[in-house]
Amino acid sequence: MKIKQYIFLSTLFLGLVSFTTFSESTKYKCMIQMTNYSGHGAYIVISLINPEGDYEKTLYVKGDDDEWYNTVEEWWKFYGKKRHNIDAITGATVAGGERAIEVIDIEDSKIDAGYSIRFETAVEDDAYVVDDVQFPLTTENIKGKHEGKGFIRYIRMMPN
Known part of the structure; x- marks a missing residue:
């Protein structure tokens, strides 16, 4: 009786695992170097x-004060409707001339698949x-340096 139960449970487990997709991801260090501007710290959204x-x-x-999230206008149209929990992925604003280093997690299936990464300020x-x-998001681009157009001087990413 115990052998039949073991076989049944093993078969059930293997069946469940075969229908479950595991999405592997890689953590990347992302350094953001800001331009030398004066004024308040920048809210930066990485999407x-x-x-x-x-x-x-x-x-x-x-930027962890949600009162100002609506100033990141295009992202707010996406985030503001659903209000996903982002508590675990927030930090302080970054002022002119400063740099910040964060670790972001990107699913491996998104690399070389037509996706891109956007930094809004x-x-x-x-x-x-x-x-x-x-x-x-290509294998080459994800390891490079990318110049900014506004408050960001450049960002540099590398696998963590």
């Missing part, structure tokens, strides 16, 4: 953008830059 150009996931938020009483840095 995963799908091949159609739509938001898929929030990877990190620099907003500074109180100043400006909002929807694509301060944006680049396709």
Whole structure:
């Protein structure tokens, strides 16, 4: 009787595992170097953008006062509707001339699959830059240095 139960449970477990997909991911160190500007610290949102150009996931938020999240306008249209829990992926704003290093987690299946990563910036009483840095998530790009268009001087990423 015990052998039959063992075989049944083993078969059930293997069946369940075969229908479960495990998504592997890699952690990347992301260094953000800001330009030398004066004023408030920048809110920075790092997002995963799908091949159609739509938001898929929030990877990190620099700026933990949710009162100002709506100043990151395009991201807010995505985040504000659903209000996903982002407590574990937030940190302080980054001021002019400063740098920040964060670790972000990206699913391996998104690399070389038409996805991109976007860094949006907003500074109180100043400006909002929807694509301060944006680049396709390719094996080569994810390990490189990318110049910013607004408050970000450049970002550099590398596997952690």
